[in-house]
Amino acid sequence: MLAVSNLVMRFGGLRAVDGLSFEARAGDITAVIGPNGAGKTTVFNCITGFYRPTAGAITLTHRNGEKFPLHRMPGHRIATEAKVARTFQNIRLFAGMTVLENLLVAQHNKLMAATGLGVLAMLGLGRYRSAEAAGIRKARHWLDAIGLTERADDPAGALPYGAQRRLEIARAMCIDPVLLCLDEPAAGLNPRESEELNRLLLRIRDQGCSLLLIEHDMGVVMRISDHIVVLDHGRKISDGTPAEVRADAAVIAAYLGEGEDDEVEA
Numbered sequence: 651m652l653a654v655s656n657l658v659m660r661f662g663g664l665r666a667v668d669g670l671s672f673e674a675r676a677g678d679i680t681a682v683i684g685p686n687g688a689g690k691t692t693v694f695n696c697i698t699g700f701y702r703p704t705a706g707a708i709t710l711t712h713r714n715g716e717k718f719p720l721h722r723m724p725g726h727r728i729a730t731e732a733k734v735a736r737t738f739q740n741i742r743l744f745a746g747m748t749v750l751e752n753l754l755v756a757q758h759n760k761l762m763a764a765t766g767l768g769v770l771a772m773l774g775l776g777r778y779r780s781a782e783a784a785g786i787r788k789a790r791h792w793l794d795a796i797g798l799t800e801r802a803d804d805p806a807g808a809l810p811y812g813a814q815r816r817l818e819i820a821r822a823m824c825i826d827p828v829l830l831c832l833d834e835p836a837a838g839l840n841p842r843e844s845e846e847l848n849r850l851l852l853r854i855r856d857q858g859c860s861l862l863l864i865e866h867d868m869g870v871v872m873r874i875s876d877h878i879v880v881l882d883h884g885r886k887i888s889d890g891t892p893a894e895v896r897a898d899a900a901v902i903a904a905y906l907g908e909g910e911d912d913e914v915e916a
């Protein structure tokens with residue numbers, strides 16, 4: 651469903667992504683891993699429209715065959731038309747809004763479209779009411795999925811860290827994505843929270859949404875990924891099942907290399 655081909659992203663003289671090609675299949679959890687600075691987040695930023703790639707193509711294909719050239723589309727159309735959602739390395743919730751409100755804000759575009767851009771909403775017309783009711787139903791579905799129904803009216807900022815991470819994922823799911831891109835969702839989670847996250851991601855996949863995952867926690871990656879792409883210095887060094895990648899000498903060398911650098915720096 652996602653084809654990245656010959657992707658290049660240059661920052662001045664640095665080729666952060668250097669001729670990268672890979673594919674992610676529909677219904678899979680595809681993990682993108684690699685040492686620090688390998689170019690993982692840059693790839694996500696190209697897929698989700700935060701960066702315009704220097705060269706190459708990123709094509710998303712919906713189940714009905716419709717194709718979207720993500721490398722040429724602005725970020726808001728990638729979210730609303732191509733249906734690609736993402737989360738970030740650092741949590742970006744609206745901390746002062748309630749948990750429920752965070753999930754409704756994600757559906758703002760749909761609500762606005764149902765109102766003729768706000769005017770009809772003030773007249774209380776039926777289309778807005780039914781769109782709003784559908785929005786609340788969807789929010790409740792995801793609140794239940796992340797185990798936060800009881801906390802619907804609490805400020806998002808008051809939630810424990812792991813719950814905030816799950817809320818971010820639920821918020822991304824409220825746009826009904828076909829592809830969900832998660833940048834280090836397990837960062838900072840304790841083992842119990844990490845287990846809850848795994849369950850949530852598998853549930854999302856089983857509902858038909860494909861996932862692309864950047865993750866340093868190899869426990870999470872190896873347990874839930876169907877397919878792993880390994881980057882180093884902006885290039886793909888391995889691509890396969892968790893078992894294939896784990897046994898690949900190039901991957902072991904890249905990670906050991908990183909360990910040696912860390913020791914030198916320390």
Ligand SMILES: Nc1ncnc2c1ncn2[C@@H]1O[C@H](COP(=O)(O)OP(=O)(O)OP(=O)(O)O)[C@@H](O)[C@H]1O
Nearest residue numbers: 661664665666684685686687688689690691692693
């Ligand atoms: N906006 C930018 N301007 C200049 N250089 C950048 C920019 N974004 C990323 N880079 C550089 O590109 C390279 C790849 O960075 P990137 O954040 O994609 O790596 P990463 O694999 O996600 O790393 P990490 O695991 O540490 O998050 C790094 O050398 C980084 O310094």
